[in-house]
Amino acid sequence: MLRTLHRWPGVFALALVMVLATSGAVLSVFPVAERFSTPQAEAGLTVADLAARIQAVYPGVEQIRRAPSGRITAFWFDNGAPGAAVIDPATGKGIASADPDPVKRWLTDLHRSLFLGDGGRIAMAIGAVAMLTLSVSGAMLVARRMGGWRRWFAPLRGPTSSRIHTGIARVAVAGLVLSSTTALWMVASTFNLLPDGAALPAFPSEASGSTGASLATMEPLSVIAATELRVLSFPFPGDATDIFTLKTDRGTGYLDQGTGELLAWTELTIWERISETIYMLHTGEGAATLGLALGVMALGVPAMGVSGLVLWFAGRRSRPRLSGNHSAKGAGTIVQVGSEGGSTWSFAATLQQALSTAGQHVHVAPMSDFALARYPQAEQFVILAATWGEGQAPATAKGFMERLAALESVPEAPLAVLGFGDRSFPAFCAFADDVARLAAAKGWAQLIPVDTVDRQSPQDFARWGHALGAALGMELVLEHVPAPPVTERLILVSCRNYGIDVQAPTAILRFSLPERTLLQRLTGRGIGGFQAGDLLGVLPEGADLPRFYSLASGRRDGFIEIVVRKHPGGLCSGQLLALEPGQAIRAFVRHNPAFHAKGGKSPLILIGAGTGIGPLAGFIRGNSRKRPIHLAFGMRHPDSDFLYREDLAGWQADGRLARLTTAISRGAEPRYVQDALRAESTELIGLIQDGARIMVCGGRGMAAGVAEALTDILAPVGLTPLTLKVEGRYAEDIY
Amino acid sequence: MKSILAALALTTALVAPGLAMARPVTLTTTLNNYGGDGAYLVLYVTDAQGAYAGTLWMAGGKSKYYEHLSDWYRAAGGSLAQIDGITGASVGAGRSLEITLDLADALFDAGYTLHADAAVEDMRDSPNDIAVPLTTAGVGQAVPGRRYIASFRFDM
Numbered sequence: 017m018l019r020t021l022h023r024w025p026g027v028f029a030l031a032l033v034m035v036l037a038t039s040g041a042v043l044s045v046f047p048v049a050e051r052f053s054t055p056q057a058e059a060g061l062t063v064a065d066l067a068a069r070i071q072a073v074y075p076g077v078e079q080i081r082r083a084p085s086g087r088i089t090a091f092w093f094d095n096g097a098p099g100a101a102v103i104d105p106a107t108g109k110g111i112a113s114a115d116p117d118p119v120k121r122w123l124t125d126l127h128r129s130l131f132l133g134d135g136g137r138i139a140m141a142i143g144a145v146a147m148l149t150l151s152v153s154g155a156m157l158v159a160r161r162m163g164g165w166r167r168w169f170a171p172l173r174g175p176t177s178s179r180i181h182t183g184i185a186r187v188a189v190a191g192l193v194l195s196s197t198t199a200l201w202m203v204a205s206t207f208n209l210l211p212d213g214a215a216l217p218a219f220p221s222e223a224s225g226s227t228g229a230s231l232a233t234m235e236p237l238s239v240i241a242a243t244e245l246r247v248l249s250f251p252f253p254g255d256a257t258d259i260f261t262l263k264t265d266r267g268t269g270y271l272d273q274g275t276g277e278l279l280a281w282t283e284l285t286i287w288e289r290i291s292e293t294i295y296m297l298h299t300g301e302g303a304a305t306l307g308l309a310l311g312v313m314a315l316g317v318p319a320m321g322v323s324g325l326v327l328w329f330a331g332r333r334s335r336p337r338l339s340g341n342h343s344a345k346g347a348g349t350i351v352q353v354g355s356e357g358g359s360t361w362s363f364a365a366t367l368q369q370a371l372s373t374a375g376q377h378v379h380v381a382p383m384s385d386f387a388l389a390r391y392p393q394a395e396q397f398v399i400l401a402a403t404w405g406e407g408q409a410p411a412t413a414k415g416f417m418e419r420l421a422a423l424e425s426v427p428e429a430p431l432a433v434l435g436f437g438d439r440s441f442p443a444f445c446a447f448a449d450d451v452a453r454l455a456a457a458k459g460w461a462q463l464i465p466v467d468t469v470d471r472q473s474p475q476d477f478a479r480w481g482h483a484l485g486a487a488l489g490m491e492l493v494l495e496h497v498p499a500p501p502v503t504e505r506l507i508l509v510s511c512r513n514y515g516i517d518v519q520a521p522t523a524i525l526r527f528s529l530p531e532r533t534l535l536q537r538l539t540g541r542g543i544g545g546f547q548a549g550d551l552l553g554v555l556p557e558g559a560d561l562p563r564f565y566s567l568a569s570g571r572r573d574g575f576i577e578i579v580v581r582k583h584p585g586g587l588c589s590g591q592l593l594a595l596e597p598g599q600a601i602r603a604f605v606r607h608n609p610a611f612h613a614k615g616g617k618s619p620l621i622l623i624g625a626g627t628g629i630g631p632l633a634g635f636i637r638g639n640s641r642k643r644p645i646h647l648a649f650g651m652r653h654p655d656s657d658f659l660y661r662e663d664l665a666g667w668q669a670d671g672r673l674a675r676l677t678t679a680i681s682r683g684a685e686p687r688y689v690q691d692a693l694r695a696e697s698t699e700l701i702g703l704i705q706d707g708a709r710i711m712v713c714g715g716r717g718m719a720a721g722v723a724e725a726l727t728d729i730l731a732p733v734g735l736t737p738l739t740l741k742v743e744g745r746y747a748e749d750i751y
Numbered sequence: 752m753k754s755i756l757a758a759l760a761l762t763t764a765l766v767a768p769g770l771a772m773a774r775p776v777t778l779t780t781t782l783n784n785y786g787g788d789g790a791y792l793v794l795y796v797t798d799a800q801g802a803y804a805g806t807l808w809m810a811g812g813k814s815k816y817y818e819h820l821s822d823w824y825r826a827a828g829g830s831l832a833q834i835d836g837i838t839g840a841s842v843g844a845g846r847s848l849e850i851t852l853d854l855a856d857a858l859f860d861a862g863y864t865l866h867a868d869a870a871v872e873d874m875r876d877s878p879n880d881i882a883v884p885l886t887t888a889g890v891g892q893a894v895p896g897r898r899y900i901a902s903f904r905f906d907m
Contacts, residue, residue, distance in 0.1 A: 079875055091875040098898045100875060115786055116873045125788070133840075134812070206813060214818050219825045249821070252879070261821075 018160070019411050022153040023328060029146030030321050036143045037317030039127040040195065044311025046120050047085060047300040054087040057105040057242040063262070064237035067248055069108030071231055074099070076253070082245040084302030089114045105242060134207075141203040147317075148196040151189050158182055158189075160408060171744040176607055181323040184316040191313030198298035205291050212287035216268055217280035225256050226274030234276035240264055338365055338380055340372055344390040347379030350429075354383040354401035354413030354447065359472055360436050364400050366496040370481065374490050382412035386419055394429045396463055396488070399451055402436040407446030420454055430463035431455055432487070434480055438610065439470050439748065463487050474561050497560050503553075503602040504530050504543050506576060508595045515657035518682060521582040522627060522657055523593055524568070526575050527601070543604070545571050548634025549611040549711075549749065552578050555602045556588035563588040564606065566713060566749055568630035570638055576603075579630035579659060611711065611749040617643050619674075619708035621700065623722050625650030625689050626657070628714030631749060633660045635711070636673050644674040646703065648696075650689030650718065652682045689718065690725035697729040705733065710740065713749040772856040776907045778807070780867060780881070781847040783901045787871040789841035790899050791816055792848060793823045793834075796885070799862025803827060807865070808850050809834040811841040819870035822878035844899075854907075860886050869899040 026033075057066065066088070071077050076094035080103075083089070088103045090110070101110025129136030159165045161182065168186060172179045204210050231237065237248075244264045251258035251273045259279060260271035269281035284292075300307015344350070349371055353364045368378045379391070383399065391397075404410040409417060433455070435448025445468045452466040464487045469476040474496040485492025506527035515522040530543060547570035553562035569577040582593045595601065613620060613635040622632040622645060629649055636645055647664070651657045658678075667673040679692040693700060704710070712722050723737050730736060740746035782790055791811030796804040803826035811817075814831055818824050827833045842848045867881035877898040883889060883905070893902040 081875075093897070118786065121788065121873070205815070208813065208815055213815050216818060216824075216829075249876075 018153050018156055022150060022157055025146040025149045026321070026324050027328065029143055030325065032139065032143035033147050033150070034318050034321050035130070036127065036140060036147065036199075037192075037314040039123050041311040041314040043120065043123050043127060044300055044307045044314070046117070047302075047304040047307050050083070050085040050087060051304040054085050054102075055104050055106065055111070056086045057088070061105060061242040062238050063240045063242055063245050063248060063264075064232050064234055066105055066108070066242045066245070067237060068230075068232040069105070070103055071108075073108045073110075078250050080245070080248045082242070082247075084296065085304070086243070088242075088245075137203060137206065141200060144196045144199040144203070147192055148200070151192045151196065154185050155189050155193075158186060161404065176609060177323040177326040179609065181320055181327060184320050184323075188313040188316035188320070191310045192317070194297060195310050195314065198294045201291070201294045202298060210287060210291065212285070212291040214268070214288065215282050215285050217270060217282040220259065220270055220279040223257050223259055223279070224272050224274040224277075227251075227256050229272070229274055229276040234260075234271060236262070236269070236271055236276070236278045338368060341368065342377045342379045344379045344381065346393055347377045347391065348393055348395040349376050349378045349398060350391050350394050350396075351378060351380040351398045351400065352383040352386055352416075353380060354399070354410045354416065354451075356402050356404045356410035356412075360400050360402045360410075363436070363469070363472075363477060363496055366477070366494055367398070367400070367481070370492055370494050374492065383409075383416040384412055384414045386416050388423065388427060391427070391429075394427060396429050397427065397431045398463075398484070399431065399433045399448070400436065401433065401445075401448040401451055403443060403445055403447040407443035407450070409447055413447070417450065417454060420451070420458065423458060426455070426458045426460040428461070430461040432463040432484055433466045434477075435466065435468045436472070437468065437470065439750065444468070444470075495561070503555050503604045505600045506530065506603050507600045508597050509575065510597060511595065514659055515581070515652065517656040518652040520626070520652060520657055521593060522579065522659065523582075524577065524579050524630075524659060525592060525595065526569075526577045527603075529571065529575055543571075543576075546605045546607070547571070547612060548638060549613065549631040550608045551606040552576065553604045553606050554588055554592065555604075556591050559587055562604070564751075566608075566611070566628075566631040567605070568634040568637075570634060573634075573637065577630070577634070579627040579633075581627045608749070611713070611747050613638065613711070614709070616709075617641075619644040619646065619703045619706060621703060621708050621710045622647045623689060623693065623710065623712045623714075624648075625679075625714040625718045627659075628712075628718070628749075629659050631713055632711065633663065636667050637663070639667075639672040642671045644703075645672065646675045646677070646708075647673060648677045648679070648689050648692050650679040650681060650692070650714075652680070654678070654680060688721060689714075690721040693722065693725045694729065700726075700729055701733055704730065704735065704740070704745075707745075709745045709747070710737075711747045711749075714751075716750050719748055719750045773853040774856065774907055775851050776854040776905055777849060777851045778865075778903070778905050779847060779849045780842070780896075780903050781901045782842055782844055782899055784845040785871065785874070785899050787844060787874045789843045789871075791820060791841050791870045792900075793817075793820045793868050794850075795823050795826065795866055795868075796858065797826070797864050797866060801864075804863060806833045806837065807852060807854075808848075809838045810848055812838060816870065816872075819876045820868035820878065821876055822866065823868045858885050865905070867896070867900060867903065869896075871899060 067080055070080055070090045074090060074092040074094065076092040077090055078093055079091040081089045088105050089100060090103050091098070091100045100114035102112040102114050103109065104111045125131050128140055130139060132139065159168065162168060162170050172182055205212055244266070246263040246265065247261070249261040251260060258273065260273055262269050262271060267281060267283040270279040271277065272279055296302040297306065300310065351364055351367060353360055355361050364380050368380050371378045383401065401413060402410045433448050433452040435445030437445040448466060448468070456462065464483050467480045467483070469480065477496045478494050481492045481494030508525060509528050510526045512524040513521070532544065546567060548567055550567045551564040552567050553564050555562050565578040565580060567576065568579055569575055580589050580592045582589045592601065611631065620635065620643060622635060624632045632647060636647065639645055651659070664673060664676055668676060677692050677696060679687045679689045681688055710726070712719055726737050737746050778794060780792060780794070793809045794807040796807065798804045806823070806827060817829060863885040865881070865883045865885055866879055869877045869880045880896045880898055880900045881894065881903045883894050883903060889905070891904060891906055893904045895902055
């Protein structure tokens with residue numbers, strides 16, 4: 017519901033909202049410029065003195081106005097010609113043209129009515145409603161995603177467009193809510209929907225009939241500070257029945273031109289005051305700094321619009337059309353999907369295809385549809401569940417837990433739960449775990465144990481499918497192809513071989529960076545920006561599924577580098593290690609922001625073994641600002657698989673690498689990288705207390721060993737790898 | 752150019768003297784290129800004593816801005832009943848407003864004066880931009896205005 021409320025105004029009113037925001041942002045500069053270019057009235061200057069000064073210079077003065085910025089404008093009629101100027105209050109002399117700025121007028125007309133009069137005003141009001149709807153629903157989505165309003169500014173994780181979108185929104189939403197609500201008030205005011213019309217005193221029937229009172233001595237004018245003035249209109253020359261009209265911040269009154277007496281006075285109504293305050297908040301006229309801040313926030317709208325569209329398209333593209341979906345009533349296998357962005361649906365489609373091929377009747381539906389009575393033929397239930405934010409139910413699983421908890425009896429057909437998530441989140445697959453736990457507590461039989469799929473890994477999914485097939489007594493091959501990746505041809509430039517003597521043939525492969533055509537740049541295709549820690553997806557010949565390798569270089573390095581170890585019988589690694597310089601592979605870059613070194617001056621503790629050094633070496637190479645980096649590297653034998661040996665020595669010499677610790681696992685005293693960490697525990701604690709960030713790259717076993725060692729090392733100071741992970745200070749790239 | 756044929760929609764003060772004796776009069780108001788948004792204009796008539804007699808036309812749709820047509824607003828008391836049915840769009844800079852009305856014969860050569868007040872957003876108000884005596888001798892004579900109105904004439 018919230019998502020729908022956020023999506024459709026975003027899609028349909030995008031152009032309108034972008035025009036509103038961009039023109040608003042530019043307009044916000046004018047009040048600031050006016051404020052700083054305007055000479056301000058000296059303290060203590062009264063309206064009487066100001067008016068007398070101006071009248072001395074322009075005897076035919078008809079009206080004096082003061083804008084909220086302090087700008088004073090006089091209008092006069094001398095020798096049969098009208099004149100106007102911006103006035104220096106110190107001298108009463110004109111210093112600049114009073115004509116409205118044509119650029120500002122053009123922008124204002126665009127901003128409020130698209131140059132289309134009242135119809136355009138209504139269109140722009142709809143734009144403001146869309147903006148308000150987007151802001152409010154967006155704020156609620158952010159709160160849900162971050163795990164509560166109090167975690168509003170917690171570190172962001174997830175794909176780049178989502179982080180851009182949320183990152184800007186968190187800051188800008190306050191300004192956008194203010195701008196759009198005040199805009200709607202102003203539209204209502206313009207269309208006379210509010211009782212905020214000017215309250216003018218009744219025109220006095222009796223004036224003294226005399227003329228010529230001196231401005232400087234008019235009592236009402238000499239008690240009002242010039243800074244309170246809005247408008248002073250002079251009587252028509254030669255008309256003794258006419259009067260002075262005075263408007264100030266407090267109200268409107270009439271003055272006799274013969275006696276200077278105040279003939280009538282009306283205070284501003286509360287509605288007028290509210291409308292004026294709202295006008296000030298919206299335009300920044302009288303509150304220039306606030307206006308500029310709102311303008312800056314509005315500048316975030318185009319970026320949010322584009323990233324929002326990217327997210328929407330990505331979500332749509334990844335949702336497959338399910339063909340041959342059985343009705344709930346007749347299906348034997350009920351597949352329930354809890355998906356947020358849509359990617360889990362494509363896994364459901366793969367599962368449905370495979371099970372249908374095996375002769376099963378499968379019904380796939382969102383978890384939010386769950387209702388036991390609908391599945392009379394059910395033989396087994398499968399739940400594929402993503403996790404939203406810090407462990408909440410994803411969009412299509414809303415209400416599932418409540419319904420499950422309310423069940424009086426669970427079905428006899430057993431249940432299999434598979435969680436989808438990203439290990440870089442602390443709440444990895446937390447929702448799937450919750451579902452499985454509650455089902456177990458209700459006594460629902462388990463078909464196979466709960467399993468997880470990390471970052472949409474086809475391998476994880478295939479492994480789970482194998483287990484599911486075994487439980488169902490069938491051969492179940494789940495070949496999940498997310499979406500055929502668009503690959504680029506990469507040519508091998510150089511290859512450094514290691515580890516042959518220790519039965520671990522490994523190579524550092526460097527490919528040239530292909531030029532991006534203009535078309536590719538515009539459409540976001542080709543290999544764009546990337547950095548060490550991102551992934552290179554390599555499509556081996558004879559397979560549809562890409563294999564992912566951590567990148568050991570960034571675009572700034574000007575080449576693409578990966579570290580590959582040959583696995584016995586490995587299709588892709590075999591092909592890569594057989595490459596000769598000049599030969600090409602097909603590959604693409606996938607961003608992996610969870611494993612970026614990020615900026616900052618705090619120390620980095622890099623821990624890796626074997627090919628895991630790849631991205632870590634990339635971080636060190638890119639460390640031109642010389643933040644303290646400590647590398648702990650595990651290898652088999654220094655003479656055989658000491659990857660990047662010469663480079664590391666060079667980086668140490670030029671200050672990019674502060675300290676290198678190695679652990680050698682073959683030889684008289686085998687030592688693993690976690691052992692090296694334990695030996696340096698005091699120093700590690702010091703670094704971590706200084707705000708160091710830990711990044712671990714390598715195999716699952718090594719990562720587990722490192723986590724265990726760090727748990728022991730950090731226990732005395734009350735920290736754990738998990739608490740560091742929650743703070744975004746412990747990142748793992750595990751394979 | 753704008754051509755509007757208004758029905759006999761004047762206030763009773765203007766049409767009472769001789770309802771049967773009326774003739775179509777075309778009022779043409781041409782604006783300067785004053786470099787601002789569309790102007791609000793109001794055309795109204797005062798009698799020989801300078802008292803407000805009635806409104807002929809209001810160009811500008813939003814009543815909240817009528818206070819800027821200050822002489823008219825004062826004279827007519829800001830009453831919207833005065834302009835019911837005789838309201839049109841505001842007039843752009845450099846454009847003309849042409850309206851045709853059935854005016855009572857009794858209005859001519861009897862000391863009545865036709866006034867126009869004008870106002871533009873973010874620019875100064877211009878009450879009494881035009882003040883033309885309603886005389887048969889003045890028919891077809893273009894009269895210059897004070898600020899926003901370049902010229903005004905009436906033809907019959």
